[in-house]
Amino acid sequence: MNMQTTTRLTTAEAALVEAFGAQVGDLPGNGAVIGTRDRLLDDLKKSGLPTRRIESWHYTDLKNLFREVPEANGSAGVSAVAPLIAGSSVLTVLQGEADAKVHAEGFSVSAYKDALSDGSAVKGLTALDKDDAIGRINGSFVRDGFSLSVPAGADLADPIEIQALHAGGQIHTRFPAVFGAGAKATIIERHRAETDAAALVSSISDIALEDGAEVTWILLQQQGAADTHLGQIRVSLGKDAKLRLYVINAGGKLVRQELRIEVEGEGADLTLRGVNLLGGDTHTDVTLVLGHNVPHTTSTETIRNVLFDRASGVFQGMIKVAPDAQKTDAKMACNTLLMSDDADFSVKPELEIFADDVICGHGATVSDIDRNHLFYLMARGVPENKARAMLVNAFVAEIAEELEDEKLVAPLEELISDWLDKHA
Amino acid sequence: MLEIKNLHARIAEDGTEIIRGLNLTVKAGEVAAIMGPNGSGKSTLSYILSGREDYEVTEGEILLNGENILELDPAERAAKGVFLAFQYPVEIPGVATMQFLKVAMNEQRKARGEAELTTPDFLRRVKEVAADLKINMDMLKRPLNVGFSGGEKKRAEILQMALLEPQLCILDETDSGLDIDALKIVADGVNALKSPDRATIVITHYQRLLDYIVPDTVHVLYKGQIIRTGDKDLALELEANGYADVIGQAA
Ligand SMILES: Nc1ncnc2c1ncn2[C@@H]1O[C@H](COP(=O)(O)OP(=O)(O)OP(=O)(O)O)[C@@H](O)[C@H]1O
Ligand SMILES: [Mg+2]
Numbered sequence: 073m074n075m076q077t078t079t080r081l082t083t084a085e086a087a088l089v090e091a092f093g094a095q096v097g098d099l100p101g102n103g104a105v106i107g108t109r110d111r112l113l114d115d116l117k118k119s120g121l122p123t124r125r126i127e128s129w130h131y132t133d134l135k136n137l138f139r140e141v142p143e144a145n146g147s148a149g150v151s152a153v154a155p156l157i158a159g160s161s162v163l164t165v166l167q168g169e170a171d172a173k174v175h176a177e178g179f180s181v182s183a184y185k186d187a188l189s190d191g192s193a194v195k196g197l198t199a200l201d202k203d204d205a206i207g208r209i210n211g212s213f214v215r216d217g218f219s220l221s222v223p224a225g226a227d228l229a230d231p232i233e234i235q236a237l238h239a240g241g242q243i244h245t246r247f248p249a250v251f252g253a254g255a256k257a258t259i260i261e262r263h264r265a266e267t268d269a270a271a272l273v274s275s276i277s278d279i280a281l282e283d284g285a286e287v288t289w290i291l292l293q294q295q296g297a298a299d300t301h302l303g304q305i306r307v308s309l310g311k312d313a314k315l316r317l318y319v320i321n322a323g324g325k326l327v328r329q330e331l332r333i334e335v336e337g338e339g340a341d342l343t344l345r346g347v348n349l350l351g352g353d354t355h356t357d358v359t360l361v362l363g364h365n366v367p368h369t370t371s372t373e374t375i376r377n378v379l380f381d382r383a384s385g386v387f388q389g390m391i392k393v394a395p396d397a398q399k400t401d402a403k404m405a406c407n408t409l410l411m412s413d414d415a416d417f418s419v420k421p422e423l424e425i426f427a428d429d430v431i432c433g434h435g436a437t438v439s440d441i442d443r444n445h446l447f448y449l450m451a452r453g454v455p456e457n458k459a460r461a462m463l464v465n466a467f468v469a470e471i472a473e474e475l476e477d478e479k480l481v482a483p484l485e486e487l488i489s490d491w492l493d494k495h496a
Numbered sequence: 497m498l499e500i501k502n503l504h505a506r507i508a509e510d511g512t513e514i515i516r517g518l519n520l521t522v523k524a525g526e527v528a529a530i531m532g533p534n535g536s537g538k539s540t541l542s543y544i545l546s547g548r549e550d551y552e553v554t555e556g557e558i559l560l561n562g563e564n565i566l567e568l569d570p571a572e573r574a575a576k577g578v579f580l581a582f583q584y585p586v587e588i589p590g591v592a593t594m595q596f597l598k599v600a601m602n603e604q605r606k607a608r609g610e611a612e613l614t615t616p617d618f619l620r621r622v623k624e625v626a627a628d629l630k631i632n633m634d635m636l637k638r639p640l641n642v643g644f645s646g647g648e649k650k651r652a653e654i655l656q657m658a659l660l661e662p663q664l665c666i667l668d669e670t671d672s673g674l675d676i677d678a679l680k681i682v683a684d685g686v687n688a689l690k691s692p693d694r695a696t697i698v699i700t701h702y703q704r705l706l707d708y709i710v711p712d713t714v715h716v717l718y719k720g721q722i723i724r725t726g727d728k729d730l731a732l733e734l735e736a737n738g739y740a741d742v743i744g745q746a747a
Pocket of ligand 2: 540
């Protein structure tokens with residue numbers, strides 16, 4: 073029997089459809105882009121927001137958790153802030169719109185809106201698979217961002233800071249970045265709420281490292297207590313490319329940060345480090361899908377989580393090793409410090425290995441503060457609350473220290489200790 | 497300075513009694529050596545003095561300058577001048593040694609109502625003491641005790657002791673793991689801290705350390721009690737004959 077079913081949309085789903093209808097007239101894009109947007113939204117409408125029945129969303133039932141779409145326009149008047157690292161080239165995106173006055177030295181940059189308008193963005197506007205809700209939402213609504221290109225052989229002395237600031241509203245941004253062969257650069261991607269007004273943020277960064285490029289990319293998510301942040305980082309690594317990817321979540325009410333990484337060139341190396349500082353009534357999801365697709369590639373993934381209050385979090389780490397990707401060496405670890413009985417963190421490691429000569433491992437720990445450490449500090453006169461704070465801080469600061477470059481380590485450590493001071 | 501009266505203590509977790517009616521008095525200015533076979537309760541005693549929660553005092557009292565300190569937590573005891581140089585100092589990754597030293601010194605000062613050290617004063621102090629103990633400042637740039645060799649850890653303990661200027665110093669097998677030269681340096685460090693208003697408890701198995709840090713009194717701890725007290729000659733006697741005689745006489 074054939075039955076016509078009309079899926080009922082949730083309030084949030086209906087609001088997204090309605091928002092699209094209202095915005096599509098002035099969303100940037102040529103015919104092809106608008107066609108793609110329509111299709112992505114249509115797919116979203118048909119499948120709805122993902123629920124826990126979809127495996128990759130099992131721990132983050134977006135349909136249930138994401139209830140309300142804020143008004144499209146937040147408040148105006150947000151202005152750029154000082155970069156995390158002095159001397160950085162700052163690329164500002166305010167309320168989702170790129171600030172065209174950009175001073176770029178040693179690299180080229182243009183507003184992503186231009187790529188939408190001339191249609192060159194269309195091939196990137198895809199969902200990665202049928203469950204890619206973030207790809208669909210972002211592809212439908214994205215307005216602006218920056219397209220970055222660091223030429224082959226360039227060695228940028230100063231970091232580039234992408235500064236995406238908002239004061240509530242619907243913010244959909246995109247940051248494609250190509251690093252030419254042998255290029256060396258450090259990028260800080262900073263998402264930050266400047267007010268308490270609720271925001272829905274979606275943001276995708278497409279990072280391509282060509283052969284031998286060496287990049288440090290640091291994502292800092294500091295959204296507000298009422299914000300939903302749906303992030304995705306898409307990475308491809310060429311031959312001998314080296315990427316250090318730091319993902320630091322220190323804000324937001326509902327956060328999903330997806331990392332879709334394809335290691336495509338022999339000799340490539342990925343260092344993924346994650347820090348999740350979670351407090352209040354929040355939910356944060358970091359989902360990694362990492363493909364080691366060719367022989368002789370390496371990666372390490374370390375995720376450190378600290379949870380207070382009633383915060384919940386999840387790390388899903390899937391490593392796929394292709395059939396001919398011999399000599400892959402991948403090590404994943406996820407360590408959690410639970411500072412409250414009402415907080416919880418789930419870890420779901422998955423290894424899909426189709427090659428036989430590989431080293432792949434994963435480990436997860438959940439712990440309280442080490443009592444031996446606490447006693448040692450206290451026995452030297454450090455009061456208990458201060459000693460605890462030092463140890464929590466140490467647990468995550470270790471990750472920052474791995475960057476070694478003091479210019480990067482110091483501001484990250486400061487960000488971490490500021491957050492802990494406010495929440496502990 | 498320190499009076500321990502009829503102390504009974506057990507492991508909090510399983511109730512096993514380790515300290516069984518221990519009496520010990522250490523006067524200001526005195527160096528007291530505690531010796532005793534493995535497992536007799538020496539480290540346990542040092543932990544109980546510094547307030548470790550794993551042990552429960554069921555009877556008796558510990559008086560520091562006449563004040564019962566049993567209700568104080570380890571940090572409060574440290575501020576009152578108790579210092580334990582650990583038998584096995586722990587490595588604490590992520591905690592910078594210098595930052596830790598500064599926090600510890602200043603927290604103790606704050607607790608005693610003294611002014612905090614300025615950074616230049618702090619650095620000057622650390623450099624001075626480190627030089628005396630032949631500790632390389634580069635070592636102190638690492639996280640606390642992380643990757644320090646056995647001997648370096650012991651030296652770092654004495655460095656902390658010198659910086660914190662405690663009233664009651666407890667050294668738990670500080671000589672183990674030290675080479676001959678380091679033993680001398682560490683002993684000199686301890687001796688330099690000797691003063692009429694400071695008491696020192698040296699826990700050791702070997703006369704070698706007591707050749708450098710000459711004790712005023714020597715106490716034998718066995719099965720949670722002090723079974724014999726004497727002067728420095730007692731240590732020599734133990735070195736020559738072992739514990740059998742002393743234990744036999746006490747039984
Ligand atoms: N937290 C604990 N849990 C279980 N057993 C303990 C604990 N602390 C002490 N003990 C036991 O109590 C006894 C005394 O231990 P302690 O470490 O005090 O001995 P010690 O005299 O310092 O020995 P050593 O000379 O080997 O250092 C030992 O049998 C030890 O196993
Ligand atoms: Mg011992």
